[in-house]
Amino acid sequence: xxxxxxxxxxxxxxxxxxxxxxxxxxxxxxxxxxxxxxxxxxxxxxxxxxxxxxxxxxxxxxxxxxxxxxxxxxxxxxxxxxxxxxxxxxxxxxxxxxxxxxxxxxxxxxxxxxxxxxxxxxxxxxxxxxxxxxxxxxxxxxxxxxxxxxxxxxxxxxxxxxxxxxxxxxxxxxxxxxxxxxxxxxxxxxxxxxxxxxxxxxxxxxxxxxxxxxxxxxxxxxxxxxxxxxxxxxxxxxxxxxxxxxxxxxxxxxxxxxxxxxxxxxxxxxxxxxxxxxxxxxxxxxxxxxxxxxxxxxxxxxxxxxxxxxxxxxxxxxxxxxxxxxxxxxxxxxxxxxxxxxxxxxxxxxxxxxxxxxxxxxxxxxxxxxxxxxxxxxxxxxxxxxxxxxxxxxxxxxxxxxxxxxxxxxxxxxxxxxxxxxxxxxxxxxxxxxxxxxxxxxxxxxxxxxxxxxxxxxxxxxxxxxxxxxxxxxxxxxxxxxxxxxxxxxxxxxxxxxxxxxxxxxxxxxxxxxxxxxxxxxxxxxxxxxxxxxxxxxxxxxxxxxxxxxxxxxxxxxxxxxxxxxxxxxxxxxxxxxxxxxxxxxxxxxxxxxxxxxxxxxxxxxx
Ligand SMILES: [Zn+2]
Numbered sequence: 056x057x058x059x060x061x062x063x064x065x066x067x068x069x070x071x072x073x074x075x076x077x078x079x080x081x082x083x084x085x086x087x088x089x090x091x092x093x094x095x096x097x098x099x100x101x102x103x104x105x106x107x108x109x110x111x112x113x114x115x116x117x118x119x120x121x122x123x124x125x126x127x128x129x130x131x132x133x134x135x136x137x138x139x140x141x142x143x144x145x146x147x148x149x150x151x152x153x154x155x156x157x158x159x160x161x162x163x164x165x166x167x168x169x170x171x172x173x174x175x176x177x178x179x180x181x182x183x184x185x186x187x188x189x190x191x192x193x194x195x196x197x198x199x200x201x202x203x204x205x206x207x208x209x210x211x212x213x214x215x216x217x218x219x220x221x222x223x224x225x226x227x228x229x230x231x232x233x234x235x236x237x238x239x240x241x242x243x244x245x246x247x248x249x250x251x252x253x254x255x256x257x258x259x260x261x262x263x264x265x266x267x268x269x270x271x272x273x274x275x276x277x278x279x280x281x282x283x284x285x286x287x288x289x290x291x292x293x294x295x296x297x298x299x300x301x302x303x304x305x306x307x308x309x310x311x312x313x314x315x316x317x318x319x320x321x322x323x324x325x326x327x328x329x330x331x332x333x334x335x336x337x338x339x340x341x342x343x344x345x346x347x348x349x350x351x352x353x354x355x356x357x358x359x360x361x362x363x364x365x366x367x368x369x370x371x372x373x374x375x376x377x378x379x380x381x382x383x384x385x386x387x388x389x390x391x392x393x394x395x396x397x398x399x400x401x402x403x404x405x406x407x408x409x410x411x412x413x414x415x416x417x418x419x420x421x422x423x424x425x426x427x428x429x430x431x432x433x434x435x436x437x438x439x440x441x442x443x444x445x446x447x448x449x450x451x452x453x454x455x456x457x458x459x460x461x462x463x464x465x466x467x468x469x470x471x472x473x474x475x476x477x478x479x480x481x482x483x484x485x486x487x488x489x490x491x492x493x494x495x496x497x498x499x500x501x502x503x504x505x506x507x508x509x510x511x512x513x514x515x516x517x518x519x520x521x522x523x524x525x526x527x528x529x530x531x532x533x534x535x536x537x538x539x540x541x542x543x544x545x546x547x548x549x550x551x552x553x554x555x556x557x558x559x560x561x562x563x564x565x566x567x568x569x570x571x572x573x574x575x576x577x578x579x580x581x582x583x584x585x586x587x588x589x590x591x592x593x594x595x596x597x598x599x600x601x602x603x604x605x606x607x608x609x610x611x612x613x614x615x616x617x618x619x620x621x622x623x624x625x626x627x628x629x630x631x632x633x634x635x636x637x638x639x640x641x642x643x644x645x646x647x648x649x650x651x652x653x654x655x656x657x658x659x660x661x662x
Pocket of ligand 1: 606607608609610611624625626627628629
């Protein structure tokens with residue numbers, strides 16, 4: 056048997072075979088470095104399936120690496136000198152085959168060294184900088200190399216959810232939702248990437264004074280305790296914008312919506328109070344306080360069907376109220392109103408509502424070290440722990456959250472920012488820039504210089520009793536983000552409310568005033584407890600309970616004839632029916648089975 060040939064794929068399509076895939080890939084690579092073929096081509100030989108994958112399509116994420124040949128980095132010291140002197144640039148290095156861009160598939164074929172000192176005979180590439188090991192988001196953080204790898208995706212998710220100064224022209228924008236921090240700060244500890252991207256122009260957090268301590272059981276697990284005085288001074292305070300948009304739509308037949316104060320005779324009139332904030336033009340006046348359910352854009356639409364049939368014959372043409380109301384559970388002031396026209400010459404109106412969000416119990420905060428926390432208590436300053444200098448932390452973090460998550464970067468940041476605060480300058484926390492011992496010695500030295508305990512511990516006094524704590528507390532400064540998950544935007548209750556038309560079960564979700572889902576797993580928990588009546592109450596009485604008449608003769612569903620005052624079975628014509636409570640979803644199932652010519656007969660236990 057002849058040896059199997061190696062298949063070659065270009066952008067996922069098979070284009071032929073070669074005898075030796077590894078050699079073929081090496082040849083392409085060599086030609087690319089010589090500039091004989093485009094530098095945008097990537098090739099990978101996949102040994103396990105004996106295939107060569109060539110990629111030249113758009114949309115691949117690629118990363119630059121320094122090429123290493125025969126154990127020697129091609130970025131030699133004299134080339135570095137020329138680069139520093141500005142005689143050559145980065146593109147020159149790419150053209151000369153000193154640096155090349157690799158995609159995810161080709162990266163599988165290489166052995167990259169993090170540092171020139173780690174280069175061996177087998178090394179093929181060298182990282183341009185050890186920090187390029189991380190992406191942009193993690194590089195915006197500090198000391199990520201001291202954290203557990205699994206925490207990084209969590210950390211960058213928090214960073215993406217942070218409130219801050221996302222843009223400077225927020226006053227002329229109508230974003231659907233936007234958060235703006237009142238007093239954004241530049242982090243005391245930041246990184247090269249942070250400075251290079253000029254992220255201080257878009258600061259999205261504040262430097263909190265943090266002490267690692269419990270507080271009478273209020274900050275269990277991930278919960279945090281905030282200092283009320285700090286909150287009153289503007290800690291984490293932000294403004295929330297929500298924009299509403301509506302347009303005067305045109306309909307076939309020449310009819311059109313119109314923005315105006317809806318007259319009381321209109322179909323679907325919401326009552327006088329709902330329109331009280333509108334001006335003469337039917338649009339809400341700027342700087343008015345508005346509440347949920349109040350109309351902010353008055354709009355009248357033509358009737359859905361021309362000459363609707365009513366019980367009095369052919370009815371008159373009634374236009375309907377199609378106004379925009381403030382979302383349920385939200386309040387705020389009208390920040391601005393904008394009139395405009397679409398390209399189709401229909402008028403549009405945008406209204407931006409502003410509301411101030413002061414941190415409250417239930418609001419979420421997170422540091423750049425993937426340490427999130429929900430505010431559990433806001434304590435008056437006099438009840439918080441304090442040091443002999445009278446320093447009161449802004450936030451108390453439970454130390455139990457640190458050892459199991461292995462976010463050592465959090466501790467380093469606390470120490471670094473504390474030292475930097477005393478020095479009155481910012482410090483650098485770029486990934487892989489310094490060794491841990493070097494970092495700690497540096498910060499410890501600074502702290503000692505200013506008369507502090509070198510590892511950041513301090514004696515604290517209990518604000519409630521005035522007594523000294525028997526243990527010292529580790530404290531420092533951490534850059535905290537206020538995340539956009541806020542109770543005021545999520546709080547919701549329902550006792551009674553709308554139901555779905557098809558299943559008659561309660562609706563789902565906050566905008567539809569829905570109920571909390573009671574799913575399979577919740578039901579299983581109650582089954583496990585044997586709480587049968589509670590299951591019935593949740594899944595039948597409080598859901599889609601429907602009384603139906605069931606025929607004792609044929610087992611089909613009948614109805615009650617109120618004229619003859621007797622139940623009737625339309626299937627067999629009998630009158631022996633029993634009223635039974637079933638779930639409406641079950642009746643729906645029976646109906647759907649009937650549509651497939653399956654008649655399910657119900658046998659009653661009383662028979
Ligand atoms: Zn029957």
